[in-house]
Amino acid sequence: MKSIFDFDTNMRASDSTQPRTVQTRDAKDETAFALFGSGALHESGYARLTAAERDRLRPINDGAAWLAEHASGIQLRFATDSTQIVLHARLRSKFDMTNMTQISQCGADLYVFDEQRNMFMLLDVARFRFDASEYELQLCRFAPEQKAMRKYLLYLPLYMAVDEMSIGLDEGAAVKPYGFDNAAKIAVYGTSIVQGASASRPGLAPTNVLSRALDCETFNFGFSGCAFMEPEMGDMLGARPSFDCLIVDTDPNAGIDARLEQNAAKFFDAFFVHRPQTPVALYSRILFSLDLYDDYRVKLRDYYRGFLKDLAATYRRKGYDMRFIDGSKLLKGNFTEYSTDGIHPNDAGMRVLANSYIAAVKRMLAR
Numbered sequence: 001m002k003s004i005f006d007f008d009t010n011m012r013a014s015d016s017t018q019p020r021t022v023q024t025r026d027a028k029d030e031t032a033f034a035l036f037g038s039g040a041l042h043e044s045g046y047a048r049l050t051a052a053e054r055d056r057l058r059p060i061n062d063g064a065a066w067l068a069e070h071a072s073g074i075q076l077r078f079a080t081d082s083t084q085i086v087l088h089a090r091l092r093s094k095f096d097m098t099n100m101t102q103i104s105q106c107g108a109d110l111y112v113f114d115e116q117r118n119m120f121m122l123l124d125v126a127r128f129r130f131d132a133s134e135y136e137l138q139l140c141r142f143a144p145e146q147k148a149m150r151k152y153l154l155y156l157p158l159y160m161a162v163d164e165m166s167i168g169l170d171e172g173a174a175v176k177p178y179g180f181d182n183a184a185k186i187a188v189y190g191t192s193i194v195q196g197a198s199a200s201r202p203g204l205a206p207t208n209v210l211s212r213a214l215d216c217e218t219f220n221f222g223f224s225g226c227a228f229m230e231p232e233m234g235d236m237l238g239a240r241p242s243f244d245c246l247i248v249d250t251d252p253n254a255g256i257d258a259r260l261e262q263n264a265a266k267f268f269d270a271f272f273v274h275r276p277q278t279p280v281a282l283y284s285r286i287l288f289s290l291d292l293y294d295d296y297r298v299k300l301r302d303y304y305r306g307f308l309k310d311l312a313a314t315y316r317r318k319g320y321d322m323r324f325i326d327g328s329k330l331l332k333g334n335f336t337e338y339s340t341d342g343i344h345p346n347d348a349g350m351r352v353l354a355n356s357y358i359a360a361v362k363r364m365l366a367r
Contacts, residue, residue: 023170032167036211071161086168120212188206189249331352
């Protein structure tokens with residue numbers, strides 16, 4: 001039987017490539033690499049909440065506790081003169097989502113800093129067998145005469161727990177970690193859309209676009225189908241050592257029933273106990289294709305848009321810096337073209353959302 005791989009080798013899994021001899025280092029080797037996007041990286045794996053935080057959350061929201069082990073928004077930054085980069089990853093499970101690519105759910109994408117363009121450019125993606133829960137593949141390969149010190153940025157999977165990860169470089173290659181020019185730290189709490197569904201690869205998730213655009217560390221607290229604004233979550237986010245601003249985009253989950261109205265004030269009260277000076281951008285949800293014919297969904301959307309706008313005004317009167325952003329105004333024209341499945345943004349939709357986040361963060365940081 002014929003296959004697409006018979007005619008287009010760019011579609012083939014790339015883990016069959018034989019790398020040159022490499023020296024492998026654990027991705028948590030701080031002498032070589034810098035990891036960002038989580039306060040739990042001192043523990044095993046690449047979770048977004050610590051084990052203690054997940055244990056606290058599990059009795060009230062087991063889904064969010066489980067999803068917090070997914071590596072969305074975590075990034076590895078390093079500079080090296082190696083002529084190749086080999087990625088080894090051991091995952092908790094296999095690719096199984098219908099509205100995500102295997103690269104975005106379980107893979108990675110590698111960026112290189114282009115000195116002429118003064119920006120990070122996509123270099124390669126992890127193409128691995130769809131039935132694999134562990135892979136080792138060469139993400140880039142330069143000719144020996146192209147050897148040069150370059151900065152790299154690797155984004156981890158959006159919808160998968162990574163139990164182990166290592167990087168292989170030329171034997172004797174120079175390698176060092178590096179950070180950000182902007183010291184600001186941005187937290188984004190939200191739904192599957194924040195977590196990255198349905199970006200085609202990790203680097204196009206909204207928090208990762210935000211991080212590259214502002215050259216700062218972002219923390220992705222997107223919990224697919226489980227962003228319900230419990231006060232315990234507000235307390236945990238507020239207790240984190242340093243966030244310069246917070247984006248809250250939970251309406252698509254908490255706003256499907258009464259939980260948004262029941263939990264929102266308790267969530268913010270718990271957050272502001274720790275961080276009364278931290279500015280917050282509060283979003284109502286974007287438009288969904290179902291809004292075209294589901295009258296009840298439209299009424300709920302409009303109700304919670306008004307509720308969130310009033311809530312932000314209430315907190316401003318109390319002296320807190322909270323801004324409301326109407327998500328229903330973000331997708332212009334035929335808003336259904338920005339979606340993969342009628343709800344989750346495709347890459348074009350992700351860019352629109354990320355641009356709004358970028359503008360909101362710039363305003364908050366400039367106050």
